[in-house]
Amino acid sequence: MEASITELRHTFRSGITRSYSWRKSQLQSLSKLLSDNEHQCFQALRQDLGKSNLECYKDEIGPLKKSVDYALSHLKDWMNPKKVGIPMIFFPSKGEIKSEPFGLVLIISSWNFPFNLALEPLIGALAAGNTVVIKPSEYAQACSSFLADTLPLYLDKMAVKVIEGDADTTQQLLQYKWDKIFFTGSPRVGRLVMSEAAKHLTPVTLELGGKCPVIFDFGSMSSDIQVAVKRVASGKWGVCSGQACLAIDYLLVEEKFASPLIDLLKGTINKLYGENSRNIPRMANKRNFGRLQKLLEDPLVADSVIHGGSVDEENLHIEPTILLNPPLNSEVMADEIFGPILPIITLNNILESIEFINSRPKPLTIYAFTHNEALKDRISTETSSGSIVFNDVIIHFLCDELPFGGVGQSGTGSYHGKYSFDAFSHEKPVLDRGFLLELDARYPPWNAFKMEFVRLAYKLNYFGLLLLFLGLRSYGSYNDH
């Protein structure tokens, strides 16, 4: 580990990673890696998570290819210094903001999207010209070793390294000084990462999760109700069986609509996932399975099951499950669920959902299905969350122009598209001055004339300055003790 990190520091210092051509070639190789190894990726994902090929493509490989292409086509633009206007008083001078790489960065990724959550930040880190260590999650072992074996075949080995291992490895890595740490995972580990980062004053991006609610304004949906329910079902069970930070966690609906909504959901589940609902991915590992099983074992929660609820320990499979009004102080409503269980909480009026959400930690995303524009406005201005999606699920994840990230308990910092580049860059202001036109008012000894000069200069009152210089403007006395 020591040797790898020293080598990466050395590579960064050599300056090679700063050039446009290096960054471009790395991104191109990454794109080639994805194309060449699609099948191997599918296999690893099936082994680790039981994900189907199609799910692999749409959640992992597809978005990555799109992001690499997006980065490649915008890289030059991102790298260009931004010219900024400088007040005339500083003439002659020019100012610009130059994005420079941080240096050596650490990416710690998570097991639920083991490729996307490792490589999407990598795209940003490479585009910004950093050297990188990736620490994949040990809970997706096949994917982790795929990355460790394959990345060195495509990317600059002196600049990008994969270090595999468990929590101890992570702990060891965190002892080193990094110029940026990008972490995806739970708030518990996020805190650990941040407290280690504090020792070296390392900035962190924390991509956490939280309980993403759906506000389901049934009454306003009219003919769109079928599509809305389908989208809810796909946002809950269609993304790695709910094992996604963006997945729907729970649903809020007016009490009078609970029963028709549940009927629609049941029908949709059957239609999409088959009668026995075996067609959704299994739980990633025993740990997550056991945790979810325990959530359902709480007697008060068990009583609230109105659909599904059966578990299969051997295959780590949990049926799509709907709960109606489980106790709000139960664990299923306290922690992020991260699995195929959907609690439905009923309210008298859909407006109460704002208060309900605000009384809990800020979620990564709020989903709201409604045609009521006033309600949209209120949700948008009165709640706080990483992002909001109206009338659909998950898709904001694919919009390169939107920053993706949390706020409060759901995380710090954002990425995707240009935001990924920015997350791994320091925006360095550069002011370049000429030697012409030196204004003596800047220099001591101070007097009343210089004082007046500066007052006018701050107001950018050029006419006043002219009068002052011509002796046509009076100035007071300078109070020198």
Added chain:
Amino acid sequence: MASNKFDVEATTLMVEELRGTFNAGKTRSYEWRVAQLKGIIKMMDDREQEIIEALRLDLGKPEFESAVYEIGMLKSSCARALKELKHWMMPEKVKSSIVAFPSSAEIVSEPLGAVLIISAWNYPILLSLDPIVGAVAAGNVAVLKPSEIAPASSSLLAKYVPEYLDSSAIRVVEGGVPETTALLDQKWDKIFYTGNGRVGRIVMAAAVKHLTPVVLELGGKSPVIVDSDVNLKVAVKRIIAGKWGLNNGQACISADYIITTKDFVPKLVDSLKHQLEKFYGINPLESKDLSRIVNSNHFDRLTKLLDEEKVSSKIIHGGQSDRAQLKIAPTILLDVPEDSLIMSEEIFGPLLPILTVDRLEESFDFIRSRSKPLAAYLFTNRKKLKDEFVRTISAGGIAINDIALHLVVPSLPYGGVGESGMGSYHGKFSFDVFSHKKSVLYRSFVADAPARYPPYSQGKLRLLKALVVGSVLAVISALIGLPEHFGSKDKSA
């Protein structure tokens, strides 16, 4: 202030009250924000003489410096925010990619909530209220903890902030370590700290508990590289203004040390001496145009730097001090050893070491081998040297042929990197640093492709793969509709 007892319970209660104000939505309106910004300007106008007096008491700061760097900068910061605020607050429309068609997307700037601002003693008014400008412009409630090391300024802020700003949303808490600890124990939505790296680490570690994002405005040893081809007179004036003219070197962006060539150094030193005398007279300890050292701790720290055996013999100008008046004369040292104390820590005072090299390019490696400074300065007319400096030197900010001036340009972000800090502010960056950029995507129900829902067939995967060859965007538009699993049917694929 010791008399201002501030316990944990009172802190908790105060934060609860502030959160109540925030939750009521009061601070979100454009009108409220404008009123606060105008309040700050009014406070500066009404209380200008009192502020100048407080700064004189705390730091012996010359009126000119107070008027320029504290009051003037603050007012221009408010004026800029007032002018631009409406624009800053507007949601930013973005292209929502074809995958989400038909839809619209925007990025909304929303206030973070309750923010804590801990400021420093060297620019006690500016460094307290300039972050407040950003915090209120972004619609937050805030607590300000001014530095106890500048007590007159601290009590002035405690007295007037409630008078000119909405006291249900902005509070000043005076005090030292116990008060700061009690404040850091609360849950904040952002902590904005200006000071040193040691306390910066404590602040960031305390922020971990509630996963609070932090801005750390720290310092570091900001180098000045001087080439031999410059307009010497102008360069020297600017160096003096950027060293002793900034609170007598007690500024995080002031020049810390100079590197120049062996050949050029005699000319540079002569010119510095000459110009220093013109600015501050024969006896600079008597000059009214220089701040004093803030307190005896810092005075002792600085004289200790000079007293180090291998350093004291290197003094080539100045070196006089007067502990009773806390004054140290502008002091220049030549070729101090690199492992001396004065070259290891941030000087933060009127001492200026000059290092010499054979070729100026050697200085770049020297700078790179040390912690990233808050600012790096280069005086040269050589384009190639400038380009290399900008390209290879990492620092919070860079100014070529001037010192500290980038701080005054509101279109440039101001902040550190690495040891010199994280996060930036000034102008729009102040607004952004106290805002959360919330993505909002509006989707419609038109054109919902049936293909996006399972159960899937093997043919659909083949379709996707065919699309890859065509265009990635087209692929994604197909992909997005397919968030479901592929199931056993594709096992053979």
